[in-house]
Amino acid sequence: MSRVVLVNLASLPMPGNQPIFPIGLRCVQDALDRAGHVTRLVDFVESPASLDDLEWLDGRWDVIGFTIRNIDPIDITCNTHVDEYIAFADRVRTELDRRGLDPVLVGGGPGFSLFGSLLVDRLGLDVGVIGPGEQAILDVANDPLSFKGRGSTVQGRRHCGFLTDTLRHPSSLMAAYTNAHRAMIGVETRRKTCYQTCGYCPYAYIDGENAGDLKPMEILAEEIVGIHRQGFRRIFFTDGIFNSELRYAKEVVGLVRELALDGLSWSAYFTPKPFDDEFGEMLQGSGVEAVVVSPDSLDDRVMRNLGKSFDTRHVLRFLERSRKNDLPVRVNVVFGGPGETRESIRNSAEFINENLRDDELVMHVGYRVLPATALARDLGMTDDQLLYPAFYPFDFDVFNWVIQDLDSRFVTPQLMMNLMAGRAAARKMARVLSAPAVTPPTGTTFLALAGQGGGNGCDH
Incomplete structure (x- = not known):
């Protein structure tokens, strides 16, 4: 048995940072708890004082894990969170040295996974985890000393508990995030490497070779009901693309409709293909807050350059089905991609002007x-x-x-x-x-x- 503290660096007060409930870190903590390890999760939204006093270091931990969700602020700017992460890790290492403590330091999370080797070095860590973290952190907790001083990364891998264990969150952590205006919480329904080939997106790299575990409906229902019971009314299904496997997506929507929880709304990232008439009809009245699609350009040539698996014809059909079922739509467009020209800007603008409503762009x-x-x-x-x-x-x-x-x-x-x-x-x-x-x-x-x-x- 090891003592493991998990630190949510995404909760640091940083310019442009928008902390959200640490669903990934909770998955890791739950796996450790079920295996009999002693854990604590440090989140600075839940306990702001822990940022300054670092009292949690007194726990005589065998392992300290740091999670990084985002490298940059969500809004596109030239800012970065990297320097804040480095400064905080330096503070922690200095305090550990002062107290004569030498736990194994581990990094993980989606943002970390993008730059694992670099961040292991710059944060002064013993090991970093690329991709899903549960099974890898269990390996570390089972034999911490074997990871001491490695200065390298390990690849995350499949964790069977995803299919069998209901994820229930601590009330104090839930309360800290439900206090935020219009608070939203992530719900993970499946684990599968994204089949899309968007040229700017690293999700497939982060996810690794994951053939696709689909969470059983009974477990998903327990998690959603538990979240609702503790005060959240907005959930986000964290699949890379919610409807990439249409049959399973329909099962999830059917479950939400069947639960009929008072005031519950949900959203996710969708793709215009596959998206059939039945799915559009199911979404109507399901509480979906926004059907978000990201063609990123509405010029077919630029869409091909971006590696999209669909074109403007599919976007049009998606819009037609959405209109038919009175669905709230959001269409993400990012100008300035590969091969963007005066003509492609004009083509995208013409599509937008002719087909989108005022609040959909x-x-x-x-x-x-x-x-x-x-x-x-x-x-x-x-x-x-x-x-x-x-x-x-x-x-x-x-x-x-x-x-x-x-x-x-x-x-x-x-x-x-x-x-x-x-x-x-x-x-x-x-x-x-x-x-x-x-x-x-x-x-x-x-x-x-x-x-x-x-x-x-x-x-x-």
Whole structure:
């Protein structure tokens, strides 16, 4: 038996940070508890004083685990959380040395997994976990000394408890997050590597080779009912793509409808394909808060460049089915992707103007380049260059083209704020000396957002 403390670094007070309930860390803690280990979860939303006094270090822990959910703030800027993570880890190591303690230090989480080897070194950890953490942290807890001083990463792997164990959360932690305005909690329904090939997305890398465990409906029902009983009224199904396996998605929606919990609403990330008439009808009246799809461009050529498995025809059919069933829709568009031109901006804007309602467009400019993605390979950038924000090169005129081409009804204060944030970040741009993978029109000047805070940025 080991003593293990798990620290939610996503709860650190950092500029641009929006703490959410630590569902992944709770999965890890639950697995450790069921195996007989002694655990504590440190969350600075639940216990703000623990950030300053570090009293939890007095627990004589065999293992300290740190989780990193996001490397950067959610909004696209040139900011980063990396320096705050490094500073906090330095504080912890200094205090451990002062107290004569030497536990095994472990890192994990989705954000950590992107830069595992780099962060093991920069945070001064003994070992890092890439991908799902339960089984790997059980290995560490079962024999901590064998992981001491490794300075390397291990690959997470399948945890059978996902199919058998109902996840119930501590009341004090739940209460800390239900106090937030319109609080939402994640619910994991399955574990399967995403089949999509979006060029900017590292989810398949993070998830690893996961053939696809589907949580049994009876266990999922117990978790949802427990969450509702403790005060949450909004849940987010954390699948990479909720309806990528349509039959199972229909089972989940059917379960939510059958439970009919008072005031419960839910949302998820959807794809326009597969999305049939029956599914649209099932979603109606299910409490779905928003059917969120991310074509990212509405120009077929740019969508192909992004690696999308669907095109504008599928988006149109999705919209038709959504309209038929009066579903709330959100369509994410990010301008400035591979091969974005004046023509592609015009094509996307025409699609938006003709087919979207005023409140359905969510728009940003610029793609953050992450490791193990097609965008990173296109630019030939190393993980070290990408640790601090670097964005795919795009034509600075994109900002003007968007304003010129979109109907005035879409030019909302929120859209203008997004554009202003993009312009502010663009002032920190560094000129890209090498040509992007997609050849631009003659005479086009391409720029890329350069990382701040000590990063190399996109300066190759």
